[in-house]
Amino acid sequence: MDMQSRIRQLFLDSIETKRQATEVLIPHIEMASQVMVNALLSECKILACGNGGSAGDAQHFSSELLNRFERERPSLPAVALTTDSSTITSIANDYSYNEVFSKQIRALGQPGDVLLAISTSGNSGNVIQAIQAAHDREMTVVALTGRDGGNMASLLLPEDVEIRVPARSTARIQEVHLLVIHCLCDLIDRQLFGSEE
Numbered sequence: 030m031d032m033q034s035r036i037r038q039l040f041l042d043s044i045e046t047k048r049q050a051t052e053v054l055i056p057h058i059e060m061a062s063q064v065m066v067n068a069l070l071s072e073c074k075i076l077a078c079g080n081g082g083s084a085g086d087a088q089h090f091s092s093e094l095l096n097r098f099e100r101e102r103p104s105l106p107a108v109a110l111t112t113d114s115s116t117i118t119s120i121a122n123d124y125s126y127n128e129v130f131s132k133q134i135r136a137l138g139q140p141g142d143v144l145l146a147i148s149t150s151g152n153s154g155n156v157i158q159a160i161q162a163a164h165d166r167e168m169t170v171v172a173l174t175g176r177d178g179g180n181m182a183s184l185l186l187p188e189d190v191e192i193r194v195p196a197r198s199t200a201r202i203q204e205v206h207l208l209v210i211h212c213l214c215d216l217i218d219r220q221l222f223g224s225e226e
């Protein structure tokens with residue numbers, strides 16, 4: 030296959046993954062936005078974590094809350110647990126990589142806070158331990174997953190929300206995760222500050 034055909038195929042695969050995810054994900058995204066809005070209205074915050082591309086997604090989400098999304102509005106409280114290299118390397122070095130998020134959650138998480146836990150496989154050990162720590166801290170979990178939801182799916186409580194992309198490729202799942210994050214930012218702004226029309 031020549032390179033332009035390959036690029037075309039990747040675009041079409043991404044579009045088709047999003048098309049297939051649309052109706053499946055809509056009610057879960059709506060529920061997740063309500064969980065987040067309720068937390069923000071109660072002066073609670075959102076912590077976010079994930080590995081690799083999902084670490085980037087966690088930071089993308091927290092920066093849109095802390096700074097802005099598409100309109101002028103007050104800063105909203107969110108923390109990406111993926112950015113402090115001193116904290117992450119010391120926890121990984123002294124304990125284990127599986128604890129890099131959970132130890133931060135045990136320090137920073139408060140009852141009523143939300144954990145945005147991102148993993149395309151649902152099987153990353155440090156994200157799984159983050160969910161367990163969040164539950165111990167009486168936080169609600171919004172999980173962005175893919176494939177069969179992995180071990181993360183079976184850990185979630187009835188008040189948690191899983192947004193599971195019906196796809197197998199990590200890259201395609203990540204592309205939908207980013208769209209979900211932008212949907213959440215849009216819905217949070219609308220519910221807190223009203224629609225602009």
Ligand SMILES: O=C(CO)[C@@H](O)[C@H](O)[C@H](O)[C@H](O)COP(=O)(O)O
Nearest residue numbers: 080081082083148149150153199200
């Ligand atoms: O971005 C990509 C692949 O598109 C990679 O960096 C990917 O995020 C990493 O391999 C992650 O470690 C995968 O973890 P997960 O999504 O299974 O939790």
Ligand SMILES: [Zn+2]
Nearest residue numbers: 082199200203
């Ligand atoms: Zn990637």
